Amino acid sequence: MPELPEVETVRAGLEPLVTGAMIQAVTVYRDSCVRLHGGGAPEFSLALADARVEAVVRRGKFLWLLLDDCEGPPVNALSAHLGMSGQFRSFEGEPPAPHSHCRARLTLSTPRGPLTLDFLDQRTFGYLHVEPLVPTADGLPGGQGSPAPLLPRSVAHIARDALDPVADDALAEAALRKGTRAIKNVLLDQRAVSGIGNIYADEALWLAAIHPLRTAESLTRAEASRLLASAREVMSRALAQGGTSFDALYVNVNGESGYFSRDLAAYGRGGEPCSRCGTLIIKATIGGRSSHWCPRCQWVENPGPDRD
Secondary structure: OOOHHHHHHHHHHHHHHHOOOEEEEEEEOOHHHHOOOOOHHHHHHHHHOOOEEEEEEEEOOEEEEEEEOOOOOOOEEEEEEOOOOEEEEEEEOOOOOOOOOEEEEEEEEEOOEEEEEEEEEOOOOOEEEEEEEEEOOOOOOOEEOEOOOEEEHHHOOOOOEOOOOOOOHHHHHHHHOOOOOEHHHHHHOOOOOEOOOHHHHHHHHHHHOOOOOOEHHHOOHHHHHHHHHHHHHHHHHHHHOOOEOOOOOOEOOOOOEOEHHHHOOOOOOOOOEOOOOOOEOEEEEEOOEEEEEOOOOOOOOOOOOOOO
């Protein structure tokens, strides 16, 4: 599933193309793509009729287009849930015939001319949804891409991500240390720090030298700080390389793949030597998800009485 670096790559690619564009037509090729609309494709199309895209915004791995109806402040967003394989492809001028995996096509008018934006989703877990905006709890910008203190209603419970410039590190670190769940599961649930999925959870834990089965409450403040910094470092490096692409399902709006998979230290490296100590990386299942760690660098024992 695309994580923060992959979704930010998509957001950054869409931003110069669709900001300020008017949505002129909508074609839905598979109704499940708009399944949250009770009225199906007609309701979805009507909700987007003559809407203007004010901004392309992301929090964690959640992406939305801020819609301006030209009659006041934005009240709606087009949320794009990418699921396992959702992606956008853009075409200027005359578009090609829709790809077999195209689930919806938006026709836009931009200052540069007509633009076609296709939503492709091979595995069909993704969907598009026009939904109301709600104020952010802290009054700060909702996410990367817009200063508006607004979020789609479905994203309101999601924590700020490690790359958010207004994120409160102390709050995030406290959330990472709360509860008896395995720290790997805490990283994945998006309520402590958002944007981290299975790949970057393994990578951040490896970089911070923390075992994925350590309980959240067993982490010291220093360890929580190190883990947050590690997540930030790993995702920043991945973002610089366009994210992680393992197959054709992970591409940006121009159809280009990311290259961070070449630099992964833990994820997908089961049975290979740890690049830090040479011990073979372990692969096992935690909470139904594959996990990878070094048994020497990442120890599972809880810290002693010097815990702060």
